[in-house]
Amino acid sequence: MDDPSTMFDAAFWMTCGAILLLLMMSGFFSGSETALTASSRAKLRARADRGDPGAEAALKVTEDSERLIGAILLGNNVVNILSASLATALFTRLLGSGGVALATLVMTVLVLIFSEVMPKTYAISSPETVASRVARPIRWVTLILSPIVAVVRLIVRGMLGLFGLKTDPASNMFSVHEEIAGALSIGHASGAVLKEDRDRLLGALDLGNRTVEEIMRHRSEIEMIDAALPATDILDRVLASAHTRLPVYREERENVVGVVHAKDLLRAVNKAVREGAEADGLRNFDIMAVAMKPYFVPDTTALDEQMREFLKRRTHFALVVDEYGSLRGLITLEDILEEIVGEITDEHDADDDQTLTPNAQGDYTVEGGMTIRDLNRQLDWTLPDDEANTVAGLVIHMAQSIPDQGQVFSFHGYRFEVVTRRENRITRLRVRPLQPVRPED
Known part of the structure; x- marks a missing residue:
């Protein structure tokens, strides 16, 4: 047996110190990897904007994620393998050939606890803070190891290319939209975000993915004015309408020739009456003299683009046409804003309660023309709106026919009953989920 005085010499303690240092370096690499990959770039950007240089460094070092991960893994593997080799040599010196198994067991426990679990647990508890602290030393590591990492990247890409797989380090795994939507869903599920706030934010995010047609x-629901009507009839219709702007047509409703604003009309009528005899002034009044030129938009226009056009043109009203130029409907700036903030009503709107309440059987009575999106937002349902915009349209699409009154259908996990039908239109339905919906926390 070796003399203990020769076994525990300076070389022994230097080896122990080297193993301890390598374990600390391994913990640093492991914690840095977790912090830099788990940290939110949005939060780091907010910190950087407040003057945190560490956050700014973290943003720069995470721009090339493939290079970052390669450098960290290279450094981590080098120090882990080196520490395991030193431990094996140390235990072999102390215990002979039986020291190999003991060295493997001891180093596995040490690496697992002190170089993996503990630093990663600390890093994941506050990733942005840790990322800001480790970003600058990690940046130096990536610069030093960049030549080796570049060679490794070429080898990896070449091998993946043999299997037909291509990597794009510049692309993000998830879009910003998906990240925000996911964060809002998680926040709502945990109770940190109210449903109304979630709906408003998601509504604003979805404007670019939705079209005017939706x-x-x-x-069929547009109030219009016939240009051939007498001035008194036109005035009566405008005053009776709940809308400020009304399209004007000649001969047929498809032939829209202008849009009249109630305020412009009243000003013109007042001027005509004041300048001539009351009867003659109204008899000679021409509505086209005050009607604005109609503004037509394609039904495929994205909502965010249409909102920008409204603001640019300083108008709130547009007529929607299809690819053949046929009139499809109309859209206003208020319609787009309602997709974000929900239903907007004023003193001139119909005094209808927009809140859906179930009956004793759990059925909700909805109008056929109610959009699926509005129904989903109000009741937190998940009916698909890919093939139809309205509830009635969804039923017709799934039934592949126009159902009769009283018919019942079940699809997508919901029960639909046709309550009333007027000619070829389903005007009212009763809907309920087939499975009970859990109340929100």
Whole structure:
């Protein structure tokens, strides 16, 4: 047996110190990897904007994620393998050939606890803070190891290419929209975000993915003015309408020739009456003299683009046409804003309660023209709106026919009953989920 005085010499303690240092370096690499990959770039950007240089460094070092991960993994593997080799040599010196198994067991426990679990647990508890602290030393590591990492990247890409797989390090795994939507869903599920706030934010995010056709008022529901009507009839219709702007047509409703604003009309009528005899002034009044030129938009226009056009043109009203130029409906700036903030009503709107309440059987009575999106938002349902915009349209699409009154259907996990039908239109339905919906926390 070796003399203990020769076994525990300076070389022994230097080896122990080297193993301890390598374990600390391994913990640093493991914690840095977790912090830099788990941290939110949005939160780091907010910190950087407040003057945190560490957050700014973290943003820069995470721009090339493939290079970052390669450098960290290279450094981590080098120190882990080196520490395991030193431990094996140390235990072999102390215990002979039996020291190999003991060295493997001891180093597995040490690496697992002190180099993996503990630093990663600390890093994941506050990733942005840790990322800001480790970003600058990690940046130096990536610069030093960049030549080796570049070679490794070429080898990896070449091998993946043999299997037909391509990598794009510049692309993000998830879009910003998906990240925000996911964060809002998680926040709502945990109770940190109210349903109304979630709906408003998601509504604003979805404007670019939705078209005018999905929210427009159908042409069958548009109040219009016949240009051939006498001035007194036109004035009566405008005053009786709940809308400020009304399209004007000649001969047929498809032939829209202008849009009259109630305030412009009243000003013109007042001027005509004041300048001539009351009867003659109204008899000679021409509505086209005060009507604005109609503004037509394609039904495929994205909502965010249409909102920008409204603001640019300083108008709130547009007529929607299809690819053949036929009138489909109309859309207003208020319609787009309602997709964000919900239903907007004023003193001139119909005094209808927009809140849906179930009956004793759990059925909700809805109008056929109610959009699926509005129904989903109000009741937190998940009916698909890919093939139809309205509830009635969804039923017709799934039934592949126009159902009769009283018919019942079940699809997508919901029960639909046709309550009333007027000619070829389903005007009212009763809907309920087939499975009970859990109340929100």
